[in-house]
Amino acid sequence: MRFAFKTAYDQDLGLFRDPVQRRWYAGLLAAVLLLPLAVPDYVSDVSMVFIYGLCGLSLMVLAGYTGLVSLGHAAFLGIGAYAHVYFLQDLGLPWVVSVALAGVLAAAAGVLVGLPALRMTGVYLTIATLAFALIIQEVFTRWEHVTHGLKGRPVDKPVIFGVSLASDTAFYFLCLAVLIGGLWLTANVLRAPTGRAWVAIRDSEIAAQSMGVHLARYKTMAFAYSAGLMGAAGALFAHKVGFLAPDIFSILLSIQFLLMVVVGGLGSLHGALYGAVFVAMLPVLISQMRDTAPQWVGHLVGVLGKDAGAAAYLAVDRFVKQPGLEPGIFGLILVLFILFEPLGIYGRWRKVQLLLSTFPLYKRATFRRQKTYMRSERLR
Amino acid sequence: MEPGRGSALDTILQLALNGLAVGCIYGLVALGFVLIYKATELVNFAQGDLLMLGAFVCYMFVVWYGVGYWTAFALAVGIVGAFGAVLDATLLRRVIGQPQFAVVMLTIGLGAMFRSFASLTWGSEIYTLPTPFSAKTTRLGGVTVSHEYVAIIVGTVALCALLYAFFTYSRVGVAMQAASQNQLAAYYMGIPVKRMFSLIWAISAGVAAIAGVLLAPVSLIDINLGFIGLKAFAAAVLGGFGSIPGALVGGVTIGLIELFSGAYLPLGVKDVAAYVVLLLVLAIRPQGMFGTVGRKKV
Numbered sequence: 001m002r003f004a005f006k007t008a009y010d011q012d013l014g015l016f017r018d019p020v021q022r023r024w025y026a027g028l029l030a031a032v033l034l035l036p037l038a039v040p041d042y043v044s045d046v047s048m049v050f051i052y053g054l055c056g057l058s059l060m061v062l063a064g065y066t067g068l069v070s071l072g073h074a075a076f077l078g079i080g081a082y083a084h085v086y087f088l089q090d091l092g093l094p095w096v097v098s099v100a101l102a103g104v105l106a107a108a109a110g111v112l113v114g115l116p117a118l119r120m121t122g123v124y125l126t127i128a129t130l131a132f133a134l135i136i137q138e139v140f141t142r143w144e145h146v147t148h149g150l151k152g153r154p155v156d157k158p159v160i161f162g163v164s165l166a167s168d169t170a171f172y173f174l175c176l177a178v179l180i181g182g183l184w185l186t187a188n189v190l191r192a193p194t195g196r197a198w199v200a201i202r203d204s205e206i207a208a209q210s211m212g213v214h215l216a217r218y219k220t221m222a223f224a225y226s227a228g229l230m231g232a233a234g235a236l237f238a239h240k241v242g243f244l245a246p247d248i249f250s251i252l253l254s255i256q257f258l259l260m261v262v263v264g265g266l267g268s269l270h271g272a273l274y275g276a277v278f279v280a281m282l283p284v285l286i287s288q289m290r291d292t293a294p295q296w297v298g299h300l301v302g303v304l305g306k307d308a309g310a311a312a313y314l315a316v317d318r319f320v321k322q323p324g325l326e327p328g329i330f331g332l333i334l335v336l337f338i339l340f341e342p343l344g345i346y347g348r349w350r351k352v353q354l355l356l357s358t359f360p361l362y363k364r365a366t367f368r369r370q371k372t373y374m375r376s377e378r379l380r
Numbered sequence: 381m382e383p384g385r386g387s388a389l390d391t392i393l394q395l396a397l398n399g400l401a402v403g404c405i406y407g408l409v410a411l412g413f414v415l416i417y418k419a420t421e422l423v424n425f426a427q428g429d430l431l432m433l434g435a436f437v438c439y440m441f442v443v444w445y446g447v448g449y450w451t452a453f454a455l456a457v458g459i460v461g462a463f464g465a466v467l468d469a470t471l472l473r474r475v476i477g478q479p480q481f482a483v484v485m486l487t488i489g490l491g492a493m494f495r496s497f498a499s500l501t502w503g504s505e506i507y508t509l510p511t512p513f514s515a516k517t518t519r520l521g522g523v524t525v526s527h528e529y530v531a532i533i534v535g536t537v538a539l540c541a542l543l544y545a546f547f548t549y550s551r552v553g554v555a556m557q558a559a560s561q562n563q564l565a566a567y568y569m570g571i572p573v574k575r576m577f578s579l580i581w582a583i584s585a586g587v588a589a590i591a592g593v594l595l596a597p598v599s600l601i602d603i604n605l606g607f608i609g610l611k612a613f614a615a616a617v618l619g620g621f622g623s624i625p626g627a628l629v630g631g632v633t634i635g636l637i638e639l640f641s642g643a644y645l646p647l648g649v650k651d652v653a654a655y656v657v658l659l660l661v662l663a664i665r666p667q668g669m670f671g672t673v674g675r676k677k678v
Contacts, residue, residue, distance in 0.1 A: 063481070067481075069481050069484065115663075116659065116662055116663030119662070119663070119666050120662055120666055122480045123423045123480055123484060124617070124621070124662060124666060126484055127613050127617060127658070127662075128658070128659060128662045130610065130613070131610075131613075131614070131655035131656075131658045131659050132655075132659065134610065134652065134655050135652045135655050135656065135659075138648055138651055138652045141648070142647075142648045251610075255488055255492070258485060258488070259485075262485055266481075319500070322499070322500055323499070323504060324495070324496045324498075324499025324500055324504055324603065325496060325500065326496075327492045327495060327496050328492060328493050328495070328496020328497065328500070329496075330489075330492055331488075331489040331490065331491070331492030331493040331496065332489070332493055333489075334485055334486070334488065334489030334492070335471070335486055335489040335490060335493065338475065338482050338485050338486045338489065339471070339474060339475070339486070342478065342482060
């Protein structure tokens with residue numbers, strides 16, 4: 001096990017724990033910078049991962065650090081996307097201004113939801129954000145002047161300061177830059193008094209209140225910050241999909257965002273990114289499984305006889321080609337994670353790390369969570 | 381009477397009748413939420429999908445196997461109810477004591493799995509359920525009374541009377557109330573709390589299935605039928621999330637608001653009316669119409 005011995009006050013201010021960690025992150029940065037050279041075919045997919053990463057970051061701040069679970073984040077993404085396209089293509093504002101305004105507008109919408117949300121706790125808030133998202137989706141459908149309704153709205157390639165970023169590689173670096181900016185900002189906000197107040201609210205509202213945290217102010221701030229980040233992600237998302245239609249921003253997308261933070265690991269910035277990789281790569285994996293699973297099963301059952309193998313091949317082929325399978329797999333993964341690894345991928349990684357660094361002395365009880373059976377949300 | 385006046389009144393009565401029927405369905409789904417919430421403090425986001433399963437199971441028995449409507453009705457309610465109990469005993473019980481968020485995510489995941497299961501088993505087409513009262517109407521004055529709507533209203537009233545009698549007079553019902561009010565005290569009194577909770581899940585899933593079968597002839601059956609559960613949230617919140625009469629009154633109110641806003645307000649308002657009401661209630665009076673006021677103890 002490695003301990004960071006602190007010999008100077010500056011070490012407390014640094015973003016990284018020690019030089020070893022800094023070197024690892026530098027290596028990671030070099031890897032993502034060189035990625036377009038190594039695997040040019042996947043550049044477009046990876047830039048989607050970066051956008052999802054921003055979305056995960058946004059929801060992680062709200063759900064993972066402040067403890068306010070939102071089922072309506074697709075609405076903020078949509079507000080950002082439509083606002084950006086409107087400012088850029090109808091009003092002709094410069095790209096940077098347009099993205100900033102989209103973020104501000106989404107943040108304002110976040111405050112709007114956050115204000116009534118102050119009086120709600122727990123599941124009421126989730127339901128309220130869900131209702132908000134459904135209303136906003138209807139607004140996207142009806143407000144044809146801006147959104148072009150169900151016809152959909154094509155989006156141009158980004159042009160920043162006269163430089164066109166039409167190529168996949170250029171857009172990849174744009175997404176990477178915004179993601180790193182978002183990560184840097186969030187990491188800093190989270191270790192500032194604001195972030196600490198958020199975490200305090202998550203752990204116990206009453207304790208936080210008694211320590212002088214202004215609940216209303218900090219909850220609203222969390223909503224605004226999260227929604228603003230989502231709005232910026234929405235601007236990139238608009239360029240990425242190239243065509244906006246109201247049904248993109250459905251409740252299913254919101255659920256996917258939640259899946260991201262749960263699978264990644266609640267309460268860690270790493271988790272948001274792991275979750276983004278997972279959610280963005282899962283459809284690719286499923287489509288690969290669609291192609292290969294029938295053959296595998298066919299070969300396995302084929303040991304029993306040629307006819308059985310062929311029959312199994314056809315049966316599995318028919319099963320995996322059905323359209324309704326994908327949401328079910330998402331649901332199954334969600335259920336399995338909640339039941340068996342509530343800390344997500346990041347939690348599992350920490351356990352593996354600890355196991356390796358303390359090898360013969362690892363004990364499972366280190367991560368055992370205390371259940372609170374007696375705490376009630378009701379007055380009783 | 382002046383000409384035109386009578387027809388306006390007829391329209392209003394017609395809307396009120398239809399709204400009442402739709403509201404009864406919302407009320408039944410909301411009742412399912414409330415029963416589970418009162419007992420275990422879990423909020424079941426898969427309630428709407430249980431409704432969808434109920435409708436599909438009934439459809440399967442009637443159309444695929446040629447079983448009579450009433451038998452199929454009973455079978456659907458029994459199967460979905462038993463499924464609810466199994467769900468509680470195997471999955472939901474494990475997350476009691478974890479943050480509420482875990483339960484929300486778990487039931488959302490389960491709902492997605494149910495939808496996927498329905499689409500794999502019954503296909504993603506849209507079906508109609510033939511019933512003894514399909515496409516029959518009676519004219520009462522200027523109002524067209526569809527028998528399907530009457531079936532919904534009568535069914536809801538009968539079910540509520542039954543549930544009321546069950547919870548008030550039967551031994552098991554009173555034991556359930558006790559388990560909901562105070563688990564520990566109920567446990568000390570020798571009530572098998574776990575079994576009671578499974579039973580409550582069974583009742584709640586059964587009520588959802590009844591709502592599904594009643595709704596099926598009015599709204600067609602497809603895998604997205606479960607999204608009606610979202611509107612039922614509005615009903616449950618409006619009634620105050622822990623009150624059984626509140627759920628029904630809330631449901632009927634939402635149904636009426638929806639139908640009238642569809643008739644008299646601009647296009648698109650009907651689809652979001654329930655959610656607007658939900659947000660307003662949460663912002664102005666979070667405890668709903670019948671909820672208890674209170675502050676959390678530390």
